[in-house]
Amino acid sequence: MIEQAFAQADPDWLDLQGQARQWLGGPLGELLLAQQRPLLEAELARFFGGYLVHYGPGVDVPVAAQIQRTVRVGAPFSGVEIACEEQAWPLGEHAADVVVLQHGLDFSLSPHGLLREAARSVRPGGHLLIVGINPWSTWGLRHLLARDALRQARCIAPARVSDWLHLLGFALEKRRFGCYRPPLAANRWQSRLAGLEPLGNAWQMPGGGFYLLVARKLVVGLRPLRQAPRASMGKLLPMPVAKVSRRDAEP
Numbered sequence: 321m322i323e324q325a326f327a328q329a330d331p332d333w334l335d336l337q338g339q340a341r342q343w344l345g346g347p348l349g350e351l352l353l354a355q356q357r358p359l360l361e362a363e364l365a366r367f368f369g370g371y372l373v374h375y376g377p378g379v380d381v382p383v384a385a386q387i388q389r390t391v392r393v394g395a396p397f398s399g400v401e402i403a404c405e406e407q408a409w410p411l412g413e414h415a416a417d418v419v420v421l422q423h424g425l426d427f428s429l430s431p432h433g434l435l436r437e438a439a440r441s442v443r444p445g446g447h448l449l450i451v452g453i454n455p456w457s458t459w460g461l462r463h464l465l466a467r468d469a470l471r472q473a474r475c476i477a478p479a480r481v482s483d484w485l486h487l488l489g490f491a492l493e494k495r496r497f498g499c500y501r502p503p504l505a506a507n508r509w510q511s512r513l514a515g516l517e518p519l520g521n522a523w524q525m526p527g528g529g530f531y532l533l534v535a536r537k538l539v540v541g542l543r544p545l546r547q548a549p550r551a552s553m554g555k556l557l558p559m560p561v562a563k564v565s566r567r568d569a570e571p
């Protein structure tokens with residue numbers, strides 16, 4: 321698919337997606353994505369079904385061995401199979417077994433709208449996985465000071481996203497953190513600080529550069545049908561009984 325605007329697309333959204341794709345393809349973005357892949361694939365290995373829908377600006381789809389079909393939706397970049405805007409997915413309700421939003425909320429004009437669209441596409445009992453930049457980390461601090469596309473990231477706190485999921489009928493099953501190295505572009509510093517990763521992953525300290533939320537869509541319980549009220553049959557009245565004389569009854 322060619323990288324050009326499609327009909328009636330929001331130009332501001334397209335520009336944001338293009339900048340996000342460029343930043344994620346740079347050294348810091350690649351570091352962040354490399355730390356996410358094993359966590360995502362470990363979670364996706366637990367799920368099975370027919371369809372997985374992935375939304376993310378220029379992000380490669382993680383492997384989900386037990387899902388039959390993986391579909392990428394989003395801006396019309398290479399690798400995207402269904403071009404659509406963030407609030408207009410051309411998917412039916414409950415169409416997917418698993419939906420992955422990988423930095424979709426970070427680079428969004430309407431995070432609420434995007435999350436509602438993703439939630440609508442998940443079948444009851446299915447799962448929604450969300451990856452976002454952790455604002456309470458060195459990466460979140462760099463977001464405040466950056467002059468590149470990271471400056472435009474929303475960096476929504478995981479607790480806030482969890483509240484939104486609850487309102488949409490999801491139950492949070494797991495919250496993970498990753499990428500404990502600070503966002504330093506120099507390769508030599510990244511190599512020296514690589515030892516922070518196993519330590520941070522083992523203790524799951526909340527200062528990781530990204531978070532992963534795994535939520536399950538609740539199944540609406542069946543309600544017993546109320547029986548229709550029966551029509552009133554009126555009151556029972558005693559019937560008159562003929563009196564029988566004992567004298568007449570004797571032979």
